[in-house]
Amino acid sequence: MKLLNYTSVRYLLFTALIFLISIPVFYVVLNRIFIHAIDRDLYQQAGEIPLHQNHIRSESDLALWKTLDNDLEIIPADSVKFLAGPFTEQRTVPGKEGKQDFRILQKKIHMLGKAYVVQIKSSLIEKEDLVQTILLIQLSLFFLMLIGAVGINYFINKKVWSPFYNTLFFLKNFDLEKTAIGMPENTPIQEFLQLNHSVHQLAVGVRNAYLSQKEFAENASHELQTPLAVLRSKLELLLQEKSLSQSQSMLIDDMYKVIDQLEILNNNLLFLSKMENSQFAFNERFDIGQVAAEVADELSFMMDAKSQKLTMHHDTNVSKSGNKSLFKVLITNLLRNAIQHSAKGSIISIQITETHTTIANPGEPLNINKESIFNRFTKGENQRGNGLGLAIAQKIATLHHLRLDYAYREGRHEFHISG
Template sequence: MLLLATPLFYLLTKHYYAEDMIDIIEAVRSGQPIPALDLEEDIMKGVMIQFAVITFVLAVAMALTVRFISRRLWQPFDRTLCLIEGFRLENGRVPDFPESNVTEFVRLDSTLRTLMHNSLASYNMQKEFTENASHELQTPLAVFQSKLDLLLQSPDLTKRQAVQIQGLYETASRLARMNRNLLLLAKIDNRQYEQMEDIELTGFIGEMLPSLEFLADDIAICKEFAGAFSVWANRTLLECLVNNLVVNSVRHNRDGGEISISVGGNSLVVANTSDDPPLDGRLVFNRFYRPGNKPKGNGLGLAIVKAVCDYHGWTVEYAYKDGLHCFTVGF
């Protein structure tokens, strides 16, 4: 910067410091009288201008130097931050942090690496425990249900015993469904559904309608397909999402009510009539959430819907409009 400012210093010297000397030399050479001199004024102006130029040059040079040094200095930290932002437990891989000569950054990378390894180990242990527990529970539950079936078929049962066994059978069935749902949630969280395909949504729901109408029983299902569009999804999870939305609409509907399934505008809307008041949109997708402590379901259906949407990068929202409970999935 000082070298670039050299021409400016040359002009400053010529027109202020050496101006009077140049006038005297030219007057002597031409034989003219020596002109009046303003040496003091020129020196003062020259000093002030020179001071301002040097200050400006040094300020610009320091700003550029500090900016360059700061960028070089914080570059390893920025790369580490980018790696942390891209870290996912589901991938099962700890990123390789860049090397640095700064002691504090080396300690930071070492601490983060240890923390990620510990988090990954805990995640794998929890994943393995959930899968093993769910699988191990399936066999005793199935045996328990089969023995209850045999007891219900016994001719020596009294009415009271039959009622008690029927209650146990319903409880076992609810435990089995809960176990399957928890296992499904664990698989979704562990990203075990990697097979994706392009699915035409209206045709897909049209194929599911007969089974959905069977689930709805005496509740009418109205469909409204505004246009055909495709989604990139796992077929099993998409089917699970639609099933859970419809089953939830059936369980919380009223006798002779209606369910509407609308497809259009890159969204799927499932709405149902109900005598229930509006739900809490902040809690409705939480696991085991039951408004008003109602015994219907196990409180995991909408949590599965939310997990499927998060897995695919979709959105799901709840709203209460015109007496209808509406669930909107945005693709």
């Protein structure tokens, strides 16, 4: 969920909650105010009854009083239940359907030698109509206010958070290879201005560090090639000496092996640097089975030396877009790793389908954490190599938007390429 929608939705929910609570509260309060006003009028009318009572001299006067005042009922005291305070009662109104609510106040009086109960009534229908009208007006005003508030809040927030989204866009499109880094958009909001300044400083610092590391890796790899070549030539001259003993020759041979390892390490580091600097094109279309067959043919001498066999099963026309040379390095590193870590006479398998490519070999479980198997310079005990082969394979898989995973099942090491 976007930040703008996150705040707007919560503002809307809060406003709706307040509104839902306020409707019944407002209705109850307004109803009580009206009831209180009607009761006050009933008590006022009840206070005026003695004034009219003084003019009643006969039964005809009493009948005339009942006729003239429709809101007044005079009932013998023994035929009605007396209630001290005002109460609400539903009654039928002539000429209208259904019953209506009336507010009634009773008062005891004595006239013409008899006890009567005077009931003063007031219709609540006008009160209900007025309450409904007020509630309708309140609802209309609320929805107008809600729509206006949400709209204003959305557009104001959109404008206020615009510098943030511009900074986010700047970060998403930030490229270390660009020659210049533009400053994020200026804003009058102090917090965003400080954020943009910090982001710009961070971007400049990261790019400078990246360029320095890139230059150092390239220069170091190139510079190492010269002294390694000098060492190799010096050793070759030394081997031509006729006075060398057998032990000295063995030492020189060991030095040759170390130089070979240093050259491989140097080439691998330079190779990783080129990949990280995006110096390879990924616009080729190649057949994975054909690439695997080429790698198997090139490494057949290693398998022959250990009497190993390779079984390959692959679907036809399984192709991939990317860089064929890099993908070939990926398969080469995985197959060479399988050959080196399999015993003599082992059977190594390659399975290629539309969804995945699996290279598996038998062997003992790893003595290292499998989570770090693709990290650089990670090697197990008594393990040869410089620990960069699987790291390079993982990097190539990532550049091809593939996933390289490792698993150990039923005594076999399996590397899965999927994606």
